[in-house]
Amino acid sequence: MEGGKYLLHFFLLALLATKAAADLPQSNANANRKSYIVYMGDRLDDDASTSLLHTSMLQDAFGSESKSVLCSYKKSFNGFVVDLNEEEAQKMAGMDGVVSVFPNGKRKLHTTKSWDFMGFPQQVERAAMENDVIIGVFDTGIWPESLSFDDKGIAPPPTKWKGSCQVDPSLNFTCNNKIIGAKYYRSDGMFFPSDLVSPRDSDGHGTHTASTAAGNSVNGVSLFGFGSGTARGGVPSARIAVYKICWADGCQDADILAAFDDAISDGVDIISISVGGGATDGYFEDPISIAAFHAMKNGVLTISSAGNDGPGRSTISNFSPWSISVAASTIDRKFSTMVRLGDNTIYEGISINAFDLKNKTYPMIYGRDALNTTSGYTSRSSSYCTQDSLDQDLVKGKIVLCDTLRGSGRGPVLAGAVGMVTRSKDKTDFTNLFPLPTSSFNLVDGGMIYQYINLTSTPTATIFKSAEVNDTFAPYVVSFSSRGPNPITPDIIKPDLSAPGVYILAAWSPINPVSQIEGDNRFETFNIISGTSMSCPHVSGAAAYVKSFHPTWSPAAIQSALMTTASPMSPSINLEAEFAYGSGHLNPLQAAHPGLLYDANEADYITFLCRQGYAARFLQLLTKDNSTSCLGSTNGTVSDLNYPSFGLSISPSKTFSRSFKRTVTNVGSPLAIYRAELSFPTGGVKVRVDPNVLLFTSVGQKLSFEVVIEGTLDESLVSGSLVWDDGEHKVRSPIVVFI
Ligand SMILES: *[C@@H]1O[C@H](CO)[C@@H](O)[C@H](O)[C@H]1NC(C)=O
Ligand SMILES: *[C@@H]1O[C@H](CO)[C@@H](O)[C@H](O)[C@H]1NC(C)=O
Ligand SMILES: *[C@@H]1O[C@H](CO)[C@@H](O)[C@H](O)[C@H]1NC(C)=O
Numbered sequence: 001m002e003g004g005k006y007l008l009h010f011f012l013l014a015l016l017a018t019k020a021a022a023d024l025p026q027s028n029a030n031a032n033r034k035s036y037i038v039y040m041g042d043r044l045d046d047d048a049s050t051s052l053l054h055t056s057m058l059q060d061a062f063g064s065e066s067k068s069v070l071c072s073y074k075k076s077f078n079g080f081v082v083d084l085n086e087e088e089a090q091k092m093a094g095m096d097g098v099v100s101v102f103p104n105g106k107r108k109l110h111t112t113k114s115w116d117f118m119g120f121p122q123q124v125e126r127a128a129m130e131n132d133v134i135i136g137v138f139d140t141g142i143w144p145e146s147l148s149f150d151d152k153g154i155a156p157p158p159t160k161w162k163g164s165c166q167v168d169p170s171l172n173f174t175c176n177n178k179i180i181g182a183k184y185y186r187s188d189g190m191f192f193p194s195d196l197v198s199p200r201d202s203d204g205h206g207t208h209t210a211s212t213a214a215g216n217s218v219n220g221v222s223l224f225g226f227g228s229g230t231a232r233g234g235v236p237s238a239r240i241a242v243y244k245i246c247w248a249d250g251c252q253d254a255d256i257l258a259a260f261d262d263a264i265s266d267g268v269d270i271i272s273i274s275v276g277g278g279a280t281d282g283y284f285e286d287p288i289s290i291a292a293f294h295a296m297k298n299g300v301l302t303i304s305s306a307g308n309d310g311p312g313r314s315t316i317s318n319f320s321p322w323s324i325s326v327a328a329s330t331i332d333r334k335f336s337t338m339v340r341l342g343d344n345t346i347y348e349g350i351s352i353n354a355f356d357l358k359n360k361t362y363p364m365i366y367g368r369d370a371l372n373t374t375s376g377y378t379s380r381s382s383s384y385c386t387q388d389s390l391d392q393d394l395v396k397g398k399i400v401l402c403d404t405l406r407g408s409g410r411g412p413v414l415a416g417a418v419g420m421v422t423r424s425k426d427k428t429d430f431t432n433l434f435p436l437p438t439s440s441f442n443l444v445d446g447g448m449i450y451q452y453i454n455l456t457s458t459p460t461a462t463i464f465k466s467a468e469v470n471d472t473f474a475p476y477v478v479s480f481s482s483r484g485p486n487p488i489t490p491d492i493i494k495p496d497l498s499a500p501g502v503y504i505l506a507a508w509s510p511i512n513p514v515s516q517i518e519g520d521n522r523f524e525t526f527n528i529i530s531g532t533s534m535s536c537p538h539v540s541g542a543a544a545y546v547k548s549f550h551p552t553w554s555p556a557a558i559q560s561a562l563m564t565t566a567s568p569m570s571p572s573i574n575l576e577a578e579f580a581y582g583s584g585h586l587n588p589l590q591a592a593h594p595g596l597l598y599d600a601n602e603a604d605y606i607t608f609l610c611r612q613g614y615a616a617r618f619l620q621l622l623t624k625d626n627s628t629s630c631l632g633s634t635n636g637t638v639s640d641l642n643y644p645s646f647g648l649s650i651s652p653s654k655t656f657s658r659s660f661k662r663t664v665t666n667v668g669s670p671l672a673i674y675r676a677e678l679s680f681p682t683g684g685v686k687v688r689v690d691p692n693v694l695l696f697t698s699v700g701q702k703l704s705f706e707v708v709i710e711g712t713l714d715e716s717l718v719s720g721s722l723v724w725d726d727g728e729h730k731v732r733s734p735i736v737v738f739i
């Protein structure tokens with residue numbers, strides 16, 4: 001696997017990479033060393049002997065030549081980090097006990113109306129257990145002074161909590177009864193000037209995701225009047241444990257693994273990780289997939305973001321069957337920003353613009369015509385308003401037209417522009433916050449504005465403050481949300497479900513400006529941002545809500561409850577259908593009462609991995625059980641994993657027939673009769689379920705059935721569903737057949 005770069009799954013972090021590049025690292029000494037992760041499966045019983053094992057392996061492989069273990073994982077799984085060249089890495093990969101060896105790459109990070117929008121009002125029924133649930137938030141840290149994390153009236157942490165808090169007096173960081181633990185991870189010690197070497201969040205992303213999952217209710221908040229209302233997390237009584245793994249330049253594999261190793265043994269119940277990117281060539285070459293497997297083994301559910309690389313096919317970045325992958329969809333809030341040109345025509349664009357130019361007009365210029373000829377850039381760059389390409393003398397005091405939708409506004413703001421109008425062919429279904437008055441257009445209206453500039457001797461314009469309007473089509477999956485199918489097992493539908501991830505208002509670090517652009521001096525304690533990073537913690541909060549009612553449910557059971565109760569979404573708006581939204585739109589309230597569960601345990605995932613082609617010898621390292629074998633697994637396919645959805649990838653124009661074996665567990669009324677309702681567009685494909693009635697006589701009872709899909713497919717994708725209905729619960733699974 002190539003060491004990819006993990007980034008947080010939200011938009012503005014792309015800018016952070018630029019910020020980091022602009023800042024020189026404090027230490028460059030380590031820049032050329034290449035560290036690798038040597039992953040060795042499940043933990044050994046004895047931590048001390050694990051450390052010895054790691055050193056002796058290096059001795060065996062490389063003799064007395066001193067190679068040191070940079071970081072050891074031994075609490076929850078087994079592995080270590082070491083500097084190697086490619087040849088040495090191959091040698092290690094061939095050693096006994098080694099599951100995989102891969103470079104320590106970087107990943108990227110991929111309010112509060114959103115809960116009400118999902119039909120989850122503030123006054124829902126709550127379980128007393130809610131304050132025992134611990135959500136581990138893997139992100140950029142936290143801003144503990146935020147009102148979202150005030151611990152007034154909150155009891156001390158539950159006794160199962162074994163984690164710790166990295167208190168630091170110089171940055172005044174402490175935990176409390178809401179934030180019960182916090183640690184930072186940066187094994188190579190390379191910090192950037194904008195990084196705070198503390199769990200304290202200098203960015204805002206981690207503060208935002210933590211408050212979305214489990215923040216208190218805070219009344220009367222808004223961003224300059226936008227999104228005004230109560231900001232709250234899904235489980236305001238639950239506890240937050242902070243694992244800071246992301247820094248100005250992204251999130252390193254070694255640190256992601258170290259944080260999981262701790263979190264699992266610290267006693268967290270749910271892990272929320274809005275991070276991804278990097279390789280897709282195997283479940284055990286991806287640190288999040290590896291770590292989520294061990295989390296599952298230990299009863300901990302991992303919720304991850306699908307990524308922001310959509311809408312292309314198979315752009316999804318977290319897709320292991322033992323974790324949940326979350327797409328991002330809209331809520332009924334959007335922003336409209338009017339621009340009035342000098343000829344009094346008015347165009348309606350989008351942006352979150354809180355600046356008020358008070359109807360005053362300013363001269364306009366097209367970026368292409370404002371090239372700084374000594375900057376080394378071409379007019380193509382200046383048409384995009386790239387940073388440093390614009391001539392300050394030409395742009396100062398003007399509104400500049402730029403050929404970009406997702407530009408940051410940094411170029412115009414540094415050149416002294418008063419405002420920015422953008423045009424692009426990108427889908428205008430979401431927008432950012434900019435450091436100057438901005439409105440964004442598609443090529444139609446943007447083209448008219450261009451023509452006005454082109455044909456007018458002294459073009460002028462003004463930009464109005466945005467208006468918040470109802471998006472009556474919501475919810476639909478936003479264009480940036482990464483799409484399936486699953487690149488490794490296409491028959492396991494990914495993403496699993498969708499949740500609000502556009503224009504989410506939540507807590508923020510008041511040392512990073514709201515637009516995240518230097519020079520913007522608007523520092524606020526709440527901010528509106530977008531990304532699958534924002535949808536992920538909605539599902540984490542909902543998972544914690546389910547857990548608070550059903551503390552003994554397995555990770556797969558909670559996943560099943562969230563997926564089978566999701567509200568169906570429309571393939572007429574999202575043509576990629578389930579590959580955009582999975583089982584549908586999160587419905588937290590219903591998820592606590594699913595009726596039936598599609599449960600799975602470690603052995604089921606091992607059988608799945610056998611069928612996926614992994615060797616028994618390899619899987620024994622994961623289970624630490626020499627009796628693990630793949631014998632008998634050939635009686636089924638990967639489709640027989642007891643997953644709460646049905647995916648079938650087939651070759652074009654060939655006749656196919658596939659059966660799916662499933663077992664459901666009754667968690668509703670003891671006496672229940674469930675009838676199967678199959679809905680599938682007729683055509684070349686036939687679907688049947690056998691038996692089509694399930695008669696339960698007790699809670700916890702398990703009954704099995706089989707779904708058979710056969711025929712030929714003319715279209716590239718057909719979707720339908722199987723709903724088990726007892727008159728009280730509708731247990732829904734999507735069925736997707738695709739080429
Ligand atoms: C340090 O944190 C405490 C607790 O949050 C707060 O009361 C105090 O004002 C902070 N001090 C400074 C100097 O920020
Ligand atoms: C803004 O100015 C224009 C032109 O002077 C005028 O027609 C319009 O009514 C003004 N709009 C507002 C909202 O004041
Ligand atoms: C043009 O770019 C050069 C090099 O970056 C810079 O020094 C100069 O100030 C810029 N001039 C204007 C007018 O923006």
Ligand SMILES: *[C@@H]1O[C@H](CO)[C@@H](O)[C@H](O)[C@H]1NC(C)=O
Binds near residue numbers: 369453454455
């Ligand atoms: C208007 O567009 C034409 C054709 O693209 C170009 O040649 C001309 O320079 C433009 N005029 C101005 C004022 O931008």
Ligand SMILES: *[C@@H]1O[C@H](CO)[C@@H](O)[C@H](O)[C@H]1NC(C)=O
Binds near residue numbers: 332470471472
């Ligand atoms: C937005 O419009 C939808 C559909 O017309 C409606 O159901 C919803 O209540 C509206 N939301 C708000 C906040 O007005």
Ligand SMILES: *[C@@H]1O[C@H](CO)[C@@H](O)[C@H](O)[C@H]1NC(C)=O
Binds near residue numbers: 626
């Ligand atoms: C499992 O097999 C390995 C390698 O053959 C051996 O070293 C180990 O002792 C065995 N473990 C158990 C518990 O039998």
Ligand SMILES: *[C@@H]1O[C@H](CO)[C@@H](O)[C@H](O)[C@H]1NC(C)=O
Binds near residue numbers: 633635636661
């Ligand atoms: C396949 O065989 C194994 C071992 O004999 C058995 O436990 C399992 O239930 C079978 N699976 C299916 C799908 O028939």
